[in-house]
Amino acid sequence: MGKSKALFAGLCAVALVGTMGLAGCTQDNGSQNSSQGANSEQQNTAEPTASEPAEEVVLQIFAANSLTKAMADAQALYTEQHPNVKFGDTQYEGSGTLNEMLEAGQYADILITASKGTMDTAEENGYVDAATRQTMFTNQLVIVTKAGGPLVGQDITLEQIAAGDYTLSVGDENVPAGNYAAQSLSTVGAYTEPDGATGADATGKGGEWSASLLPKITFGAKVGDVCKYAETGDVDIALVYTSDVYRMGGVEICSIVPDDTHKAIVYPGAVTAQSENAQAAADFLEWCMTDDDCAKIWQEWGFDIAA
CATH class of the missing domain: 3.40.190.10 (Periplasmic binding protein-like II)
Known part of the structure; x- marks a missing residue:
C-alpha cells in the first residue's frame, strides 16, 4: 500500500505541473494576441478609410x-x-x-x-x-455686314469708310474693338488723335472723328452691341472681331482690316x-x-x- 500511495502522489504532482504549464502558455498566447490585436486596431485607426474631398x-x-x-x-x-x-x-x-x-x-x-x-x-x-x-x-479686326444683305461679297476698304460711303458702328472708348477701329481709321484721316499719332502708334482714345464720318457712326458700349447693329441692318457695316462673327451670327465678313493699321489685338x-x-x-x-x-x-x- 505504501508504494501505491507514493506512485499516486507522484502522478498527481506531474499532472499538476503540466496543467500549470499549459495554463501559463495559454495566458502568454492570449496576452500576445491581445497586444497584436491592439496594435492592428491602432494601425487601422491611423490609416484613412477614404480620401478627403477637395474643398469647393x-x-x-x-x-x-x-x-x-x-x-x-x-x-x-x-x-x-x-x-x-x-x-x-x-x-x-x-x-x-x-x-x-x-x-x-x-x-x-x-x-x-x-x-x-x-x-x-x-x-x-x-x-x-x-x-x-x-x-x-x-484676334482679328474685320468689317462685317448683315448676312444676306446687299453688301455681302464686297471688299470694303478703310478709304471708302472714311469717304462716308457707309453708315457704320464701332465701339466707344471703353471698348477695345472701338479703339482698334479708331486706330485703323486714323490712317485714312477719319480719326485724329490729340498728338497726331496714327495707326499702331495711336491709342484710339481722346481723339476726334471727321465731320463727314461722325454723323454716320453708331457707337456701342459692347462689341456685341456693335455687331448687333450690323446684323439688324441698323447700319451698313460694323468693325468687330472675327470671333464676334462666330458667337453672334447674322453677319458676314466683307474684309479683314490690315493688321498694320492698329495695335496687335x-x-x-x-x-x-x-x-x-x-x-x-x-x-x-x-x-x-x-x-x-x-x-x-x-x-x-x-x-x-x-x-
Whole structure:
C-alpha cells in the first residue's frame, strides 16, 4: 500500500505541473494576441478609410465681352474635369468697364481684357497681381455686314469708310474693338488723335472723328452691341472681331482690316489682387492656355492661343 500511495502522489504532482504549464502558455498566447490585436486596431485607426474631398471653390471672372460664348464653354469643361471648382456669375463687359467695376470695389478672382492697354491700366492701379499676368489669345479686326444683305461679297476698304460711303458702328472708348477701329481709321484721316499719332502708334482714345464720318457712326458700349447693329441692318457695316462673327451670327465678313493699321489685338489675363482663391484662379488661367480640349474651344469660337 505504501508504494501505491507514493506512485499516486507522484502522478498527481506531474499532472499538476503540466496543467500549470499549459495554463501559463495559454495566458502568454492570449496576452500576445491581445497586444497584436491592439496594435492592428491602432494601425487601422491611423490609416484613412477614404480620401478627403477637395474643398469647393467658386471663381468669379470679369472677361471681355467678346469672350462670352467661348468662356462659358471653357468653364463648363473645367468644372467637368475639376468638380470642386465652380464659377460665379461671370461678367462680360467692355474692358474699360471691367476696370471701372474693379475700381468701384466689385469682387473678381480673374480679369481678362481685350487689349494690352486696358490690362496695363489694371496693373498700374493695382487691380491685378502683375506676376500672374499673361497674354492668352489673339484676334482679328474685320468689317462685317448683315448676312444676306446687299453688301455681302464686297471688299470694303478703310478709304471708302472714311469717304462716308457707309453708315457704320464701332465701339466707344471703353471698348477695345472701338479703339482698334479708331486706330485703323486714323490712317485714312477719319480719326485724329490729340498728338497726331496714327495707326499702331495711336491709342484710339481722346481723339476726334471727321465731320463727314461722325454723323454716320453708331457707337456701342459692347462689341456685341456693335455687331448687333450690323446684323439688324441698323447700319451698313460694323468693325468687330472675327470671333464676334462666330458667337453672334447674322453677319458676314466683307474684309479683314490690315493688321498694320492698329495695335496687335491680344487678350491678357491675370489674377486680381483681391482674389481669395489666387491659386485656383492661377490654375484655371494656366489650364486655359495648355489644355488640348480647351484649345479646341477657343479655336471653335474664332480665337488663337497666343504664342
